[in-house]
Amino acid sequence: MTETTTEKARIGAPSAQPYINGFTEEGENLSPINADGTVAAPSSGPLAGDSAKGHSHGGGVGVPDSSRAGRLTSYKLEDFKALTGLEEDWRFTPLRRLRGLHTEALSGAAPSVSVSAPEGVTVETVGRDDNRIGTAGIPEDRVSANAWANFKEATVITVPAETSLDSEVSVVLAGNGSEASAQHVVIVAEKFSKGLVVLGHEGSAVVSENVEIVLEDGAELTVVSLQEWNDDSVHASSQQAKIGRDAKFKHITVSLGGNLVRVTPTARFAAPGGEVELFGLYFADAGQHLEHRTYVDHAQPNCVSNVLYKGALQGKDAHTVWVGDVLIQKQAEGTDSYEKNQNLVLTDGCRADSVPNLEIETGLIEGAGHASATGRFDDEHLFYLMARGIPEDVARRLVVRGFLNEIIQKIKVPALEERLTEAVERELAAGDN
Amino acid sequence: MSTLEIKDLHVSIETEQGTKEILKGVSLTIKTGETHAIMGPNGSGKSTLASTIAGHPRYTVTSGSITLDGEDVLEMSVDERARAGVFLAMQYPVEVPGVTMTNFLRTAKTAIDGEAPALRTWTKDVKAAMQELRIDADFAQRNVNEGFSGGEKKRVEILQLELFKPKFAVLDETDSGLDVDALKVVSEGVNRAHATGNMGTLLITHYTRILRYIKPDFVHVFVDGKVVEEGGPELADRLEEEGYDRYLSGAGAAVAPAVQA
Ligand SMILES: Nc1ncnc2c1ncn2[C@@H]1O[C@H](COP(=O)(O)OP(=O)(O)OP(=O)(O)O)[C@@H](O)[C@H]1O
Ligand SMILES: [Mg+2]
Numbered sequence: 031m032t033e034t035t036t037e038k039a040r041i042g043a044p045s046a047q048p049y050i051n052g053f054t055e056e057g058e059n060l061s062p063i064n065a066d067g068t069v070a071a072p073s074s075g076p077l078a079g080d081s082a083k084g085h086s087h088g089g090g091v092g093v094p095d096s097s098r099a100g101r102l103t104s105y106k107l108e109d110f111k112a113l114t115g116l117e118e119d120w121r122f123t124p125l126r127r128l129r130g131l132h133t134e135a136l137s138g139a140a141p142s143v144s145v146s147a148p149e150g151v152t153v154e155t156v157g158r159d160d161n162r163i164g165t166a167g168i169p170e171d172r173v174s175a176n177a178w179a180n181f182k183e184a185t186v187i188t189v190p191a192e193t194s195l196d197s198e199v200s201v202v203l204a205g206n207g208s209e210a211s212a213q214h215v216v217i218v219a220e221k222f223s224k225g226l227v228v229l230g231h232e233g234s235a236v237v238s239e240n241v242e243i244v245l246e247d248g249a250e251l252t253v254v255s256l257q258e259w260n261d262d263s264v265h266a267s268s269q270q271a272k273i274g275r276d277a278k279f280k281h282i283t284v285s286l287g288g289n290l291v292r293v294t295p296t297a298r299f300a301a302p303g304g305e306v307e308l309f310g311l312y313f314a315d316a317g318q319h320l321e322h323r324t325y326v327d328h329a330q331p332n333c334v335s336n337v338l339y340k341g342a343l344q345g346k347d348a349h350t351v352w353v354g355d356v357l358i359q360k361q362a363e364g365t366d367s368y369e370k371n372q373n374l375v376l377t378d379g380c381r382a383d384s385v386p387n388l389e390i391e392t393g394l395i396e397g398a399g400h401a402s403a404t405g406r407f408d409d410e411h412l413f414y415l416m417a418r419g420i421p422e423d424v425a426r427r428l429v430v431r432g433f434l435n436e437i438i439q440k441i442k443v444p445a446l447e448e449r450l451t452e453a454v455e456r457e458l459a460a461g462d463n
Numbered sequence: 464m465s466t467l468e469i470k471d472l473h474v475s476i477e478t479e480q481g482t483k484e485i486l487k488g489v490s491l492t493i494k495t496g497e498t499h500a501i502m503g504p505n506g507s508g509k510s511t512l513a514s515t516i517a518g519h520p521r522y523t524v525t526s527g528s529i530t531l532d533g534e535d536v537l538e539m540s541v542d543e544r545a546r547a548g549v550f551l552a553m554q555y556p557v558e559v560p561g562v563t564m565t566n567f568l569r570t571a572k573t574a575i576d577g578e579a580p581a582l583r584t585w586t587k588d589v590k591a592a593m594q595e596l597r598i599d600a601d602f603a604q605r606n607v608n609e610g611f612s613g614g615e616k617k618r619v620e621i622l623q624l625e626l627f628k629p630k631f632a633v634l635d636e637t638d639s640g641l642d643v644d645a646l647k648v649v650s651e652g653v654n655r656a657h658a659t660g661n662m663g664t665l666l667i668t669h670y671t672r673i674l675r676y677i678k679p680d681f682v683h684v685f686v687d688g689k690v691v692e693e694g695g696p697e698l699a700d701r702l703e704e705e706g707y708d709r710y711l712s713g714a715g716a717a718v719a720p721a722v723q724a
Contacts (some may be wrong), residue, residue, distance in 0.1 A: 354537060405560045409520065411560070413517075414607075415519050417542075417550075418542075418545055418571035418574070419574040428567070429560065430561065433562075448621030
């Protein structure tokens with residue numbers, strides 16, 4: 031890779047990197063929201079006083095500051111101002127391509143949901159008033175709130191307590207329309223359960239989706255979100271996970287298809303001892319906008335998080351965005367966190383934005399690091415491989431395959447790994463002409 | 464028996480100041496089993512010659528020819544040249560992101576041979592060759608040249624030479640950046656490849672020290688894009704003593720006439 035920055039901030043070794051917001055020589059608590067002791071009125075939502083402790087602001091009481099914790103969260107659409115594109119969390123997104131997800135009532139037909147699950151798993155379709163709705167997330171942006179305001183029914187998938195699934199739960203969300211729509215999915219991994227849920231997004235859709243994921247104490251859950259949409263689809267997906275005591279959560283985003291895809295996975299520790307891995311793979315072709323914003327909220331002590339997103343870009347106006355927020359709150363002593371984004375630019379005319387944001391409010395941590403690297407697959411690489419007899423198309427594939435494989439290997443489900451490898455091959459083949 | 468023939472080669476590059484001619488009529492004939500050393504001062508065009516043989520797009524051949532057993536090499540793409548049996552060990556091997564050595568070596572071998580190597584013997588061959596070149600086994604899992612030291616990169620170039628078994632090897636300053644031990648290890652690798660009797664070698668170097676380990680049959684002195692003197696191994700000894708000054712000194716100095724090797 032051509033540019034690499036790696037940072038492992040440790041106690042007593044504060045970093046001078048300017049983009050670690052709020053990191054002083056003492057290594058603590060610079061978030062204005064904490065600095066001036068402001069604690070906004072708790073939200074009336076079910077998360078208030080829990081995982082979003084003191085940092086969520088219902089009723090439109092956002093605290094304008096640079097801290098991730100100060101961001102407005104609300105179930106009410108009207109609490110969010112109309113988007114201008116200047117907002118920190120929308121500044122990379124081409125709003126005019128959102129096809130109304132931020133402006134219109136999302137009254138179109140949501141992608142159809144079909145679930146195949148191993149025995150023991152319960153799958154329900156419920157109304158808006160189901161009490162599991164709202165257990166893991168509060169919308170953090172207008173598009174998510176718009177979906178919350180408009181979804182008609184939700185799919186609730188529950189892995190029962192102390193059950194280990196021997197195969198994955200496969201959820202296919204098949205789009206079949208172009209009217210702006212709203213979707214809601216809740217995944218609950220009960221105490222000490224073990225499971226894997228795959229959300230496969232396909233077809234054509236314009237949809238804003240909220241996925242709530244609850245890991246009760248000791249649960250181990252992997253959620254894979256595949257975006258294999260048709261070229262015309264627009265998809266905004268807020269996927270918020272609440273992590274119980276000693277629970278292990280692995281989240282893998284794979285974005286390949288769609289005109290505009292914006293996935294915002296958030297993990298919040300609700301109790302100590304949890305582990306979170308957020309992995310992502312994306313491959314943007316000409317004209318595609320693929321955006322991922324990860325957020326790990328270390329609100330509890332002794333939790334571990336690791337974020338790794340890798341993307342490849344090829345073709346004119348292929349655009350990817352990764353913004354990785356990690357917040358280590360004052361009380362989150364013993365935190366160990368790391369986040370990294372790597373992009374591989376295959377052709378001219380692409381743009382990869384990569385922004386790691388690390389906020390550290392306590393010095394009493396195991397470690398907090400980040401790295402971001404965007405490398406070009408350039409003519410010299412190509413020359414080197416071709417000078418070894420490897421034809422140009424094979425050379426390109428070799429590089430991309432190797433690069434993205436690191437994420438695919440994290441899935442640990444052979445059939446799914448194979449399917450994704452093939453999907454990546456198809457992306458490559460499509461770029462050859 | 465193969466022949467690589469370079470005839471009156473003129474090569475230029477595009478620079479910000481315009482087109483610049485770097486090779487000004489180079490002729491060289493290399494046959495299987497021969498080792499030719501090209502020696503010359505910095506900037507004389509040695510790498511340009513090497514890269515032009517391999518087909519680097521930066522270099523434009525304005526006249527002259529390169530043929531391999533009569534086939535027009537200049538007509539071939541970079542990968543075709545490699546498959547035809549031309550190997551370039553680069554002065555500055557590039558780091559290729561995302562590709563492990565293992566994967567790279569197998570893919571290249573498959574491309575060159577036109578079929579995948581038998582897995583079991585291949586793995587064994589790679590391991591053995593790595594061992595002989597004192598390359599740590601864990602390099603197999605690392606990305607091509609990524610984070611390798613200068614010396615490690617050179618060993619890996621020679622590893623490829625041994626595994627790919629080209630008809631002609633062009634070694635561009637393989638000796639630079641190597642300490643004495645590494646120089647020996649690398650030279651032994653070249654000598655092993657040569658000992659198969661199926662390879663001709665064009666050894667490009669600035670210094671004579673590698674010639675203690677790899678014995679050239681012919682030495683060509685390269686100055687300002689041209690061969691200015693040719694001879695046998697004794698020419699290298701003379702260069703060791705006298706350096707290049709003789710060829711570079713003031714305008715009036717007589718340039719030794721090129722003797723036909
Ligand atoms: N990309 C380039 N842009 C401008 N000049 C170049 C470029 N590449 C080569 N040259 C010039 O061409 C000439 C020959 O360069 P070349 O690298 O072939 O020399 P060399 O004999 O291999 O030198 P060295 O011993 O330093 O490796 C030099 O004057 C060099 O500055
Ligand atoms: Mg050179």
